[in-house]
Amino acid sequence: MNFQKICVLGLGYIGLPTASIFARxxxxxxxxxxxxxxxxxLRKGEIHIHEPxxxxxxxxxxxxxxxxxxxxxxxxxxxxxxxxTPFYHDRHxxxxxxxxxxxxxxxxxxxxxxxxxxLRQGNLVILESTSPPRTTVDLVRPILERSGLKxxxxxxxxxxxxxxxxxxxxxxxxxxxxxxxxxxxxxAEAGCALYATFVxxxxxxxxxxxxxxxxxxxxxxxxxNIAIANEFARLAxxxxxxxxxxxxxxxxxxxxxxxxxxxxVGGHCISVDPWFFVETAPELTPLIYHARQVNDEQPxxxxxxxxxxxxxxxxxxxxxxGLAYKPDVDDLRESPAVEVVHLLQQEGAQVQAWEPFKPEAxxxxxxxxxNLASAIQDADALVLxxxxxxxxxxxxxxxxxxxxxxxxxxxxxxxDHDAWKDAGFRVFCLGVYQ
Ligand SMILES: NC(=O)c1ccc[n+]([C@@H]2O[C@H](COP(=O)([O-])OP(=O)(O)OC[C@H]3O[C@@H](n4cnc5c(N)ncnc54)[C@H](O)[C@@H]3O)[C@@H](O)[C@H]2O)c1
Numbered sequence: 001m002n003f004q005k006i007c008v009l010g011l012g013y014i015g016l017p018t019a020s021i022f023a024r025x026x027x028x029x030x031x032x033x034x035x036x037x038x039x040x041x042l043r044k045g046e047i048h049i050h051e052p053x054x055x056x057x058x059x060x061x062x063x064x065x066x067x068x069x070x071x072x073x074x075x076x077x078x079x080x081x082x083x084x085t086p087f088y089h090d091r092h093x094x095x096x097x098x099x100x101x102x103x104x105x106x107x108x109x110x111x112x113x114x115x116x117x118x119l120r121q122g123n124l125v126i127l128e129s130t131s132p133p134r135t136t137v138d139l140v141r142p143i144l145e146r147s148g149l150k151x152x153x154x155x156x157x158x159x160x161x162x163x164x165x166x167x168x169x170x171x172x173x174x175x176x177x178x179x180x181x182x183x184x185x186x187x188a189e190a191g192c193a194l195y196a197t198f199v200x201x202x203x204x205x206x207x208x209x210x211x212x213x214x215x216x217x218x219x220x221x222x223x224x225n226i227a228i229a230n231e232f233a234r235l236a237x238x239x240x241x242x243x244x245x246x247x248x249x250x251x252x253x254x255x256x257x258x259x260x261x262x263x264x265v266g267g268h269c270i271s272v273d274p275w276f277f278v279e280t281a282p283e284l285t286p287l288i289y290h291a292r293q294v295n296d297e298q299p300x301x302x303x304x305x306x307x308x309x310x311x312x313x314x315x316x317x318x319x320x321x322g323l324a325y326k327p328d329v330d331d332l333r334e335s336p337a338v339e340v341v342h343l344l345q346q347e348g349a350q351v352q353a354w355e356p357f358k359p360e361a362x363x364x365x366x367x368x369x370x371n372l373a374s375a376i377q378d379a380d381a382l383v384l385x386x387x388x389x390x391x392x393x394x395x396x397x398x399x400x401x402x403x404x405x406x407x408x409x410x411x412x413x414x415x416d417h418d419a420w421k422d423a424g425f426r427v428f429c430l431g432v433y434q
Contacts, residue, residue: 124190227265
């Protein structure tokens, strides 16, 4: 197939890098987004998300004229859908007393509907949004077939999961292996041909529903493995053990790889995607359900740790270091660090949060410090919630001159505890008995 022009719907963490890389390869790309802020920012030649290296790629894609942005799709050879697939916050499913989250597929539905008037014979449509099994065949396909064209006969239809690591998106988009699931083998072949324009990793063809399952299985496995690490942290504290040491020793076994415990699981993927399996078959997924429960409860264990460190939380001044859901990214979605701050405040603590990757974040009910110095100055305790490199590099001797705090609570094992103790701090660590 010869692809000259593509439309990418959704210009977020996935869609914008993808659109820009296609443009860099010489394709004409129309990037579509429904958010006026996104379109206006890009039209000014700026970007609205933090991702290393992305600014330069977007700038060059825009200035070459290969990338343009719009509120509406237009006729193209291929359409890629990379819109959000969160869960509903106000609707739940119930199964035998278990309450589970429901996938909010409205953005996928409306993006697919927006393609409809522009769909032509021979086009390729690829869904990249992480989706419950059978979304491509049961949701996207019937919408597109309202055009009168038949999927797999008149146009190609695929699902291809995105597996990039935020912070490494540009490199991983190109180098990672890519799974392309077609609703027919010919669709998969067309999808593989499109990605071959820039993907250097292996491109593997399968069917659409298998490709959907692949993505959900990957993230669910991580969620379950983090849940067991979090339970190990709780057990270690009860048994007088340092979980970080225990994990590093267990991982010396050649076939064991225990993940790290922490304040919980967040982001738009791992804390969301396992629910898509639970929704598909709650009667078959008790393990996946309980792992989600364990990880969602973890912020409460962090609060207990801080309470242990400070005696009481009432009116205590706490500097919360980091709000992102993982290190060195600006993504705060579903972040357990944000939940920890809310819970500390509910217990009467006065929290100043400092997020170096998103200092301008405007989160309801959270006091954002304007810089590290103001966050820590009058604090009673510093609580490390995200393993950002710049936090790990903090020099405790220097910090001691800038803060009233003499207590630190490390929830991610990001600090050299002996160095902090030597500098005169009392150190508490999640997963370590004190
Ligand atoms: N961010 C990641 O690291 C990552 C990794 C793998 C998979 N995914 C999946 O990729 C999908 C997109 O994620 P993201 O992180 O890029 O989301 P995002 O929120 O960063 O970006 C999505 C964009 O889509 C736009 N949008 C919403 N509805 C639209 C519509 N109807 N038409 C056009 N644009 C619309 C939004 O305004 C937003 O700018 C999700 O399903 C996510 O689970 C994300």
